Amino acid sequence: ACSTRDPAQTGGTSSATPAPTAQTGSYTPKNGESLNLVLLVPGLLGDKSFFDATNSAMDLIQSELGAQVKTVEMGTDQTKWYPTFVDYCEDGSYDLILTVSDSVNDTLIQVAEEFPEQLFINVDATMTDVPDNVYAMLAKMGEMSFLSGMVAAKKAEELGVNQIGFVGGLDIPGINEFLIGYIDGAQHVNPDIKVAYSYVGSFTDPSKAKENALIMYQDTQIIYTAAGASGLGVFDAAKEFTAKGEPRFAIGVDTDQAMSLKDSDPEAASLIITSSIKNIPQYTCDAVERFLNGEIPWGTNEMLGLKENGVTIAKNEFYEKLLSQESRDYVDAEWQKVISGEVTPLDTVGMSTEEVEQIRQAAKP
Amino acid sequence: MDALLNVILTPSFFYSILRVTTPIVFAAMGMVVANTAGIPNIALEGIMLIAAFVGMMTSALSSSAWIGLLCAILSGLLCAGILAFFTLYYRTNVILGGIAINSLASGGTVFALYLFCHDKGTSASVPSGVLPQVKIPLLDQIPVVGEILSGHNILTYLAFLSVIAVYILLKRTPLGFHLRAVGEDAHAAESVGIHVMRVQAVALLISGFLASLGGAFMSMGYVSWFSRDMVAGRGWIAIAAEAMGCSHPIGTALTSLLFGAADAFSNAAGVLGWPADLVRTIPYCVTLVGLILFSVRQYRRSNHKRRKAQNQPAAKPVG
Amino acid sequence: MEHISKIYGNGIVANEDVNFNLKRGEIHALVGENGAGKTTLMKILFGMEKPSSGTITLEGAPLEMNSSEDAISHGIGMVHQHFMLVNSFTVAQNIALGIEPKKGLFVDSAKVNDFARELGEKYHFDIDPTAVVGTLPVGIKQKVEILKALARGARILILDEPTAVLTPQETDQLFAELNVLKDLGHTIIFISHKLREVKAISNRVTVMRNGRSVGVYDTDELTEEELSAKIVGWEGGGELEKAPCTPGEVLIRAEHLSYYGGAQVPVLDDVSFAVHAGTVLGVAGVQGNGQVELVELLTRARELEQGRVEINGMDISRQKVRALREGGLGYIPEDRLRQGAAAGASIRENLISCSYYRAPVSGPAGLLSNEQIDAFTRQSIADYEIKCGSGASKISMLSGGNMQKVVVARECSGQPSVLIAEQPTRGVDIGAARIIHQKILSLRDSGSAVLLISADLAEVMKLSDAVVVLYDGRIVAYFPDVSAVTEEELGLCMLGLQRHAPERIQEVTK
């Protein structure tokens, strides 16, 4: 019921089995009627990334499973998170408390231990010691960036250049997973390809991202951006160069950015080849369904990669327009190979700063 | 190093300096006017943010960038007016008032953004207006200079015109006289019947007007949407520039440019893969070092004067 | 002005049911002790303060004023006691401020200068319109202030202690100018603590005491003594007793002091003198002849350029201010608001600024002793008759005269062996001035050396044992025995019209 999207669009096969509706599940909601869920966001909505994606998962869960849902922003001050969790645990009426991202792990573990009766799901995290009342999932950013890397490299091939670029928000592990996966994917296509990279220094400074991209675009045709709201600046820069008669392209992240810009800024949208996306809404909804069916492996942390349909890239009209059929076929083929295990992208999770440094230096122009 | 020079020694690098400097110059000129009247406006950051939002929103609603600009200016004036009302009429500490406006702006714009386009991050999903870029005839024919100076957003030109305007305002007009008199000695101004509160309110309004142009540039020139906290400290930089420029319009414009250049440089260095955390501090380091050198020089100069005076031959032999 | 009352925000009743009237073309003096409410009454008349109750009638019509702007438009002008001038502006700019002649959108700077010049000529005020005000001597500043008011068409001119900073000659000149104004039909209110001046210039006089008006008199009806009695509310006073002096060793010695301060011509030129223990050396001179620089050099507010100063045997160029004070230097500064007091601090805090860091005020571990401070505060308030709520109230709440007493109390408290007193009674009423004079003399009698710098000749002659006259940065005259000179003689020297021989001046270094 959760996979409302056309599975064909995602390229891979959906792992979601046809799900029973909430009413038919083996679980009885605490209030006896409908499922009562709350999502505690460790930050603020509007990140255009996992917070927003998880928030839309809640809408999906509400419409597909008829659950009562609520989303709470806990803000950026970490010290406020614990009291919020405790407020909701003490309330006692929630069947599940959802949360998202690694940053909340410490708090989650502490609260889970203090409230053993309460069940929690972290929809996108790496956790080592998962308490028995917690279930964690992780979308492999490295693998979706692997796809982006392949797309970028193929596009570079088509343009006859040997360099692609990356603009990140901050030089932090979460962002570097994108970079490393991207480099890995690009080198999978062309081992000699060069990858320029830079960091904006903020997820909320699109103007600065634009400055970065304007410089990088001088000798780079394609830029993959993982910089939250700042990433918009990269598209703007691509538009500016293209307007001058020097076509430049971008790859977006987190949501299908071409489609979301299509109405407000068609020129920018038409330069976004694709976007790498976490399937958070789908797999979160799936997880809640599994919960209803009693199928959640509590106390574990599951990785959701290409194989599990945890991540994907956007295949929209612009993708078809900007990338040749041949290249697209190539990407699909390699995608299947990853699923079948013939190709294994680098495991970027928990990579040390030194390893990251080594890989990105090696690929630097 | 070569790579760096390749990036820096291009017209587009110098072009980017002017673009980066634009919002800073506007806000810094606002600070010059306010400070001259003795009422430092530290709400510039917030006013820019609000103007950026209002400009985006109204241009989206009206499908006209010019109406957007007008509304952005009105919002800047309104904020400055509120600040003036409280700090001048009700005697709220001016610094506290500034902090309050900044707080109002950072929360209020996100709140309004959410109401307006159901998004707490950016307004990119809403088509909003962009102010035109201006190709200057003849100038854009000249090879390098043309590339650097022509084709900027209209607000960039306005920013540099505002420097001249502020200079003339302060040095030549009656209002400028009153601003300076009030700033230097409010009692003296009051004693000749100048309405101190009114003059300071005008100063704040002018500074709000200038800052709102800087804000409008952010969302309607620099980029074409609003995103939360998009002013990202430029108002504070402007305050630093004004202090370093000793409240003088020209000096302040120059220090703003210095800062813009350092910022453009840090962008270039960042792209070349220098450590990102440290690279982002470059503009601030440059400002800091610049300020230190400037102050040390001032200090030396005053010392030097004293020493020179000491070495002067006595009018009459000692003894 | 009828039944005027004014209660300030801090609850002080500055005026209570005051009646005050003014006749066209008169010079009306307003006198009273410090804090009697004179300034407040005038500020009300000038629209700067709103009365709590009462009415103002101008030529039969009731006057409702919200700001000084309104007062100015009714032809009222005020010259405040503290200068209200923008220092970085020129004379002309200050005069034209707010009524600038325009050329299009801009200020017409040529007209600004012409306007000022014409105005000066019209009223026979000798000023340079292009001079920057901050560099001018006080006498000129005072004229600029008056011109400012006249430029705005003031028919009623309020002068709040205009003569406090002037020399007798300057005062005489001002009076001449005031009389011109009177003849031109202007009405003048004149506030002063100097009764001689009141007698000399005014037609009528209103006396204020404790916020009330005591009465209005024709000036000719009263003698100075009677007026004085009306002001303080009791008879008496009498001459200061001054014991013959007994000079001791030299405690202040200045040798060949020259000072340029960056200028081409010396501000001080080869100044030498010595002050002995148990004596008062008066420095007379028209302001702007180097007195300020001299004092600032002696107190280390400026770096010495040439020459040498010894205070209490210390070569001051090697000493910090603190060390000088430790070595027995007391200093009553000219400008109590700039240097002499921390306006935002309490009276008690202002009283301890010389002693806070050492026993008994500062105990072990740098902790201040409240008992000591309170005791000292109580003592000072009693000794100097400081009128205040309590030692804990802010010094800025005091009237100028009482503020001055705080400064004097502090500076004299440590029994300094050397006292530099600069305009010690500027703007202070008779009673307070008397207390301050007595204190200075008692210091001298107990063996201190006092250097007195004052623009008030009467004061110089009353207190000093010997007098030097400073003119154009040089000592031009030395009178070893004050009782043998007349004010006229001194005045001539101050104007540079008479000089003593170098040999005679040399005597002062002995």
Place this chain on the structure above:
Amino acid sequence: MNRERSFQLLRTAVSLLIALAAAYVIIFLISDTPLEAIRIFTVGPFDSKRHLGNIVEAAIPLIFSGLAMAVVFQASLFNLGAEGIYYISGAVVSLVAIFYSMPAGIHPLVIVILGGVIGAAVMAIPGVLRAKFNASELVTSLMLNNILLGVGLWILTNFMRDPETGNQISYKFAETALLPKIVPGTRIHFGLIIALACVLLTYLFLYRTKWGYEIRMTGINRDFARYSGINTAKVIIMAHLVSGVLAGMGGAVETIGLHQRFEWTALPGYGFDGAMIAMMGGNHPLGVVLSALFVAYLRVGADMVARLSDVPTEMVSILQALIILLVSAERFLHTYRQKWIEKGVKHGRAA
């Protein structure tokens, strides 16, 4: 005098009421359950021990930064450097909290002292520049804030990032490094005691020692201070150092008090909070405590209303703006004040 003070209280109360009323109006406009939201906002922070604890724990860093700012403000120096000091002090002490093992009582002590030393060292820069060369401390401190953020992030990335997590956070602190909780059922930690001790010490320092006297006199009138023989350059540096110590200790206390890792990736905002709190508290240590508690109460209330009802968190900043503007509006209601005082005087006369 007393009448004036009681009016002051009255005015503050009225402006608080107006600010709250404005908040209620906003809540009414945007909430579907306004009455519930208002209840949570107003009394929520007091409805349980844990929530009361939230107020206190939120007030602790505010007290430190408020004190730090009060000291420089008293010297008439406008330095907003507490912001950067919180960050760098937190980052550096985290290294000690992670990589050194020490006995339980000693470890936090070392960390807090180290925080103070770092704060002093950083503040020395604007202090010396101001004292020696008259460089604007406002500008130098604002620039330093951003530089320290970069340096702190660099330390975090390169020396203590926990690769186990995908986030920009450090390894966990050693157990021994954490400040003990002192009130069961809340997270109030030993930092409160340190904060209150600092309040007392700062009060004594400012109002009862000769150094505090020098700072205040220099702040009120620098010419007067110089004339009195006070070495104002020394005083400027001293005020900066003391302020730096307080801010640095605040950063350290907050880091090991409520956090288990170093997890700030942006300036935490305490510098500006401190300026606001110091000014609202009249730059007096006791005023700082009161205004810190008040601001903490507002924030806890707003957090609660945001998390338990449908009012967004952004409302806090709007509300905060209103309250700052009104509460510090000296002349708000001043016409009534004048009447109130005149009446008092007349009563006094009549009696």
